[in-house]
Amino acid sequence: NAGVMQxxxxxxxxxxxxxRLRCSPMKGHSHVYWYRQLPEEGLxxxxxxQKENIIDESGMPxxxxxxxxxxxxxxxxxxxxxxxxxxxxxxxxxxxxxLYGYTFGSGTRLTVV
Amino acid sequence: EDQVTQSPEALRLQEGESSSLNxxxxxxxxxxLFWYRQDPGKGPEFLFTxxxxxxxxxxxxxxxxxxxxxxxxxxxxxxPEDSATYLCAVxxxxxxxxxxxxxxxxxxxx
Numbered sequence: 734n735a736g737v738m739q740x741x742x743x744x745x746x747x748x749x750x751x752x753r754l755r756c757s758p759m760k761g762h763s764h765v766y767w768y769r770q771l772p773e774e775g776l777x778x779x780x781x782x783q784k785e786n787i788i789d790e791s792g793m794p795x796x797x798x799x800x801x802x803x804x805x806x807x808x809x810x811x812x813x814x815x816x817x818x819x820x821x822x823x824x825x826x827x828x829x830x831x832l833y834g835y836t837f838g839s840g841t842r843l844t845v846v
Numbered sequence: 847e848d849q850v851t852q853s854p855e856a857l858r859l860q861e862g863e864s865s866s867l868n869x870x871x872x873x874x875x876x877x878x879l880f881w882y883r884q885d886p887g888k889g890p891e892f893l894f895t896x897x898x899x900x901x902x903x904x905x906x907x908x909x910x911x912x913x914x915x916x917x918x919x920x921x922x923x924x925x926p927e928d929s930a931t932y933l934c935a936v937x938x939x940x941x942x943x944x945x946x947x948x949x950x951x952x953x954x955x956x
Binding site: 737764766768774775776777778781788789791792824826834835836837838839840842 | 878880882887888889890891892895933935941942943944945946947948949
């Protein structure tokens with residue numbers, strides 16, 4: 734298992750397009766977390782999911798952003814109608830349970846032009 | 847609101863020059879304090895978890911300590927490959943999310 738896999742590594746979108754970011758957790762991990770790192774800022778929590786359930790989305794912007802973690806397949810972070818301010822690195826992390834630490838992926842760097 | 851402040855923002859050291867990074871935190875009941883290392887263009891890499899005041903953990907040239915209000919990451923005789931941004935984060939009891947500080951950008955000159 735190569736760890737938490739995120740793709741694509743780099744994504745360029747024009748303003749108004751949709752961005753889809755994918756995250757495959759480590760084998761055996763059923764908890765997925767998404768974080769955003771804006772330029773010159775720290776990592777900010779966005780959403781926590783378990784299979785087929787959103788557990789905590791307190792860090793997600795109310796509009797244009799959604800996340801899912803289906804029974805089969807990767808977790809998806811979807812950003813509709815992207816704007817320049819969405820340009821950031823988006824990191825996914827996974828864990829095997831609430832009492833265990835996270836493993837982060839290498840991130841997807843989204844650039845909105 | 848849970849909060850983490852790291853200092854300094856940036857630190858330059860000569861190879862072999864030991865120092866410490868600070869992480870001050872406020873949290874509504876601490877479940878754990880985490881240290882990560884982040885290299886440019888990569889995701890955070892887990893270093894340590896500390897759970898209670900007085901706890902210490904070591905890994906190679908790094909040693910993390912914890913009090914009720916802050917944590918220190920001590921780096922002893924650093925090498926250029928220790929250059930990275932070091933991130934501190936807290937997890938409150940009953941919560942899943944981590945609250946991160948801004949990080950300390952460490953540069954070790956040969």
